[in-house]
Amino acid sequence: MISQNAIETLRKTEIGAQGLFIDGVQVEATGGASLPVTSPIDGRPFASIADGNAADIDRAVKSARKAFEKGSWSRAAPAFRKKVLTKFAELVEKHADELAVLGVRDNGTEIGMAYKAEPLSAAGTIRYYAEAIDKVYGEIAPTAENVLGLIHKEPLGVVGVIVPWNFPLMIGAWKIAPALAAGNCVVVKPPEIASLTLLRLAELASEAGLPAGVLNVVTGLGAVTGEALGLHMDVDAIAFTGSGPVGRRLLEYSARSNLKRVFLELGGKSPNIVFADAPDLKQAAVVSANGIFRNSGQVCVAGSRLLVQSAVYDRFMDELLQATMRLKVGDPLDLANDVGAVSSAEQLDKNLGFVARATEEGARLVTGGQRMLTETGGSYMTPTIFENVMQDMQLAREEVFGPVLGVMRFETEEEAVRLANSTVYGLASAVWTANLSTAHRMVRAINAGVVHVNTYGGADITVPLGGVKQSGFGRDKSLHALEKYLELKTAWIAL
Numbered sequence: 001m002i003s004q005n006a007i008e009t010l011r012k013t014e015i016g017a018q019g020l021f022i023d024g025v026q027v028e029a030t031g032g033a034s035l036p037v038t039s040p041i042d043g044r045p046f047a048s049i050a051d052g053n054a055a056d057i058d059r060a061v062k063s064a065r066k067a068f069e070k071g072s073w074s075r076a077a078p079a080f081r082k083k084v085l086t087k088f089a090e091l092v093e094k095h096a097d098e099l100a101v102l103g104v105r106d107n108g109t110e111i112g113m114a115y116k117a118e119p120l121s122a123a124g125t126i127r128y129y130a131e132a133i134d135k136v137y138g139e140i141a142p143t144a145e146n147v148l149g150l151i152h153k154e155p156l157g158v159v160g161v162i163v164p165w166n167f168p169l170m171i172g173a174w175k176i177a178p179a180l181a182a183g184n185c186v187v188v189k190p191p192e193i194a195s196l197t198l199l200r201l202a203e204l205a206s207e208a209g210l211p212a213g214v215l216n217v218v219t220g221l222g223a224v225t226g227e228a229l230g231l232h233m234d235v236d237a238i239a240f241t242g243s244g245p246v247g248r249r250l251l252e253y254s255a256r257s258n259l260k261r262v263f264l265e266l267g268g269k270s271p272n273i274v275f276a277d278a279p280d281l282k283q284a285a286v287v288s289a290n291g292i293f294r295n296s297g298q299v300c301v302a303g304s305r306l307l308v309q310s311a312v313y314d315r316f317m318d319e320l321l322q323a324t325m326r327l328k329v330g331d332p333l334d335l336a337n338d339v340g341a342v343s344s345a346e347q348l349d350k351n352l353g354f355v356a357r358a359t360e361e362g363a364r365l366v367t368g369g370q371r372m373l374t375e376t377g378g379s380y381m382t383p384t385i386f387e388n389v390m391q392d393m394q395l396a397r398e399e400v401f402g403p404v405l406g407v408m409r410f411e412t413e414e415e416a417v418r419l420a421n422s423t424v425y426g427l428a429s430a431v432w433t434a435n436l437s438t439a440h441r442m443v444r445a446i447n448a449g450v451v452h453v454n455t456y457g458g459a460d461i462t463v464p465l466g467g468v469k470q471s472g473f474g475r476d477k478s479l480h481a482l483e484k485y486l487e488l489k490t491a492w493i494a495l
């Protein structure tokens with residue numbers, strides 16, 4: 001783990017003006033425009049990124065296509081790709097302190113969480129796919145004796161990666177690593193408010209020996225660069241994590257351009273269900289508070305709807321309130337704090353809008369609901385709990401992506417299932433119960449990509465992550481994610 005001394009040195013590092021990363025080098029955006037990078041820690045600008053445009057996306061896609069056609073990566077032996085990616089993972093680990101602090105200055109995630117979830121997780125993901133790629137075989141089909149049916153697995157070509165600001169490195173690596181391992185060339189469009197770590201990641205990839213053009217990064221506004229990537233006629237696939245509205249646009253861009261495949265990991269309104277027989281209510285309350293409030297609730301799988309069985313409602317709420325009050329919110333670069341900053345002033349305003357509407361609609365504010373630490377100039381919000389939340393309220397239906405929890409009561413298992421599934425989303429969920437049968441029934445009954453039992457979050461790279469319903473489709477993580485970046489080709493050979 002990083003030390004406070006190391007953090008204090010790194011927090012003062014000059015970052016300066018950042019270029020785009022195209023064809024293995026930093027370049028200016030066409031036209032030379034840039035965007036300031038403001039830290040949510042104190043509201044001050046501390047760097048700038050190149051404000052890329054459609055011409056820059058085109059440059060990056062051309063560079064990726066040229067590298068793909070050249071074949072020094074796409075047709076290289078998997079053992080070679082494994083060697084380079086393993087070195088890449090080592091370099092990410094070696095630079096973990098630098099990457100973690102840079103990312104926190106950019107997006108405000110508390111360092112304790114960011115250190116593990118960003119550089120260390122990204123390094124682990126890169127290593128996982130590096131190790132996997134020389135174990136992927138083609139197939140021989142069970143045909144009649146007079147033919148040979150072979151199934152080859154080939155890279156798709158140029159893959160566009162678009163990620164959100166909450167965990168750009170971790171989520172970026174979930175897409176970049178399997179895409180590269182499979183032999184594709186990649187163009188990354190980082191989130192405009194947290195681009196710095198992905199730019200640094202590309203430099204480290206280059207240092208590890210990734211040929212020029214195989215990994216490019218084009219910063220800029222999503223509506224400009226993201227749209228250009230989505231509409232580009234020479235991009236074969238887009239791997240996206242972000243909001244539903246942007247996910248819909250990407251499907252439209254695909255339909256309007258070259259029918260590129262689109263993989264969407266979208267938002268959630270995940271139910272966290274506490275049964276009266278939960279093995280340890282206190283522990284469940286602590287984990288549930290972390291499950292919504294860490295990273296100021298800016299976690300796609302956050303347990304933002306808490307359903308508590310009536311028999312233990314008062315006891316559980318008491319434990320939850322205590323666990324919430326113990327969370328220290330403040331400077332995300334102070335190791336003593338549990339919760340850092342909200343990623344931007346705009347996101348904070350949006351969160352406060354949800355609080356106002358929940359109050360208007362009749363939910364009862366148990367704690368929080370306010371901006372805090374205004375004297376810092378940064379964006380901070382108190383962990384917020386509402387109870388008496390009804391199904392038709394905005395807070396029960398829409399994703400806040402902030403530290404705001406809505407609580408409901410239920411009596412029976414059937415009611416819990418009905419409430420849990422009364423959402424357009426289906427990303428994550430949790431069930432707290434000591435009864436094995438209840439747990440397994442709930443795992444089957446909940447419509448979500450992941451059901452946690454007696455825990456919340458923490459699923460590692462070995463298992464897939466993704467949603468059902470309007471939480472999207474396609475899976476990140478695990479060996480299943482590799483399949484997204486591989487094309488099947490049949491060879492039908494008469495013997």
Ligand code: NAD
Binds near residue numbers: 265467
């Ligand atoms: P967002 O959809 O606003 O932005 C995501 C990315 O899309 C950014 O890089 C942005 O620049 C880009 N973008 C914006 N407009 C675009 C356009 N017109 N065309 C193409 N790209 C465009 O989301 P956000 O605010 O960055 O992130 C929050 C959302 O992400 C939440 O809904 C959250 O649940 C979701 N999320 C999901 C997961 C998951 O694994 N399912 C993980 C993290 C976050």
